[in-house]
Amino acid sequence: MTVTIKHRVIIAGCGGMANTWVDYAKGRADTEIVGLVDIKEQFAMAMAERKDLTCPTFTDLKQAIIDTGANIVFDVTIPSSHYTVSRSALELGCHVFAEKPLAESMGDCVDIVRISELAGKTHAVMQNRRFDPRIRAYRNLINEGTIGKLGFMGADFFIGAHFGGFRDAMESPLLLDMAIHTFDQARFIGGADPVSVYCHEFNPPGSWYAGHAMAICIYEMSDGSVFNYRGSWCAEGVPTSWEASWRVTGEHGTAIWDGLGEPYAEVVAAGDQSGNFIRNYERVKGKLVDMKHTFHQGCLDEMFASLEDGRKPETDCSDNIYSMAMVLAALESAKTGRKVLVADFMDIP
Structure with a gap:
């Protein structure tokens, strides 16, 4: 049976934590990884080789989204990049599933919630515990x-x-x-x-x-x-x-x-x-x-389920801002x- 690809995912940040996110996306029949982004492209290329991915690699997130038609960005970058990555992805029409923290300042956290609501897109934070x-x-x-x-x-x-x-x-x-x-x-x-x-x-x-x-x-x-x-x-x-x-x-x-x-x-x-x-x-x-799944995989299950159900995920930015x-x-x-x-x-x- 042929499964329709619903989710075209870009991985932003190709450090150690990204491995878990990549493995999860590869395990979903309805999801395709269409791009890897890192400020050091050799890190993205190494990830592609390590995980046997044939997708292109980029150093610029906006270009990656435009070139690939992605609809979800996994933000696994360092905390200081979360605001910039989230804003760029949301404004270009992507949902964002991100590692914690939401952002490094309360002003940036508030702005992410605002942009997510204006864009009508989900921004969910990894709270695996x-x-x-x-x-x-x-x-x-x-x-x-x-x-x-x-x-x-x-x-x-x-x-x-x-x-x-x-x-x-x-x-x-x-x-x-x-x-x-x-x-x-x-x-x-x-x-x-x-x-x-x-x-x-x-x-x-x-x-x-x-x-x-x-x-x-x-x-x-x-x-x-x-x-x-x-x-x-x-x-x-x-x-x-x-x-x-x-x-x-x-x-x-x-x-x-x-x-x-x-x-x-x-x-x-x-x-x-x-x-x-x-x-x-x-x-x-x-x-x-x-x-079915626990910790990181369980949280990602909930993020994807929220898209299917047309609702906010449990760890939506509008909720997670209170933890931040x-x-x-x-x-x-x-x-x-x-x-x-x-x-x-x-x-x-």
Whole structure:
């Protein structure tokens, strides 16, 4: 049976992360990779040879779109290029599926959302940690009212990551390069957006980073709950999962996920416990969600499905901008030493 090619894809950026995106596109019968773009064309040519692609290579994205008739651009470029790539692709009529972050400044993030809406095209951001059967089980456990109305959400992220390279020289490596994942997870789990943040970032003893590799953030959320993030990229010993370690407390109990195993909750047991100093609890297990693909592939599945369904994807730029606001407002708070109101911070002309 012949399958109609619906999606003509250009890969912008041919570094290591692009491999996953290329493999995914090659695996879709309705998708064709029609061009590879990199500022260093030899990188694009090397990718074409490595992945057995016969498409042309380019150093200019606009020319690539015009020459190939592409309708989707995969933006796997460095963060500082995301705004330029997104704007060019959207204005030339392409949907954009992009690696995080949405952009490096709030003004650029707001502009991408505006351009996407004016163009009537999708701009979706890779938030692969949403697409995990365990986090979806955790979210469902909470959203079903198992622990009642939420009051507090806490996430601990402690990893001793010896990357070398550009991260070691960044001013705020944890908040700028990694925290977006945990912040987006918090919005996903709790279903609320940030209202304000106070953040203190610092570089603890023993750190091999030039910039601040540790941060403590306190967010007030739109449902009235508080989200507390404690993170470090230079914590040696007893590491957490890369998915973070979570505790969410509600009016009837607490939900736990260590980022490794399966989530569960402990809730106040039924019956009269009026005389008990510490109540008796019963455990409720989360139910894993059946998913065809997970993580990067799962997120890409959702992006393509949204086009088929004529709807915004789960990680559309108009939603993801609130996760980016958590990052950028936290950096502003750390810089100024004061609590930042997110609505004010996002009010960019």
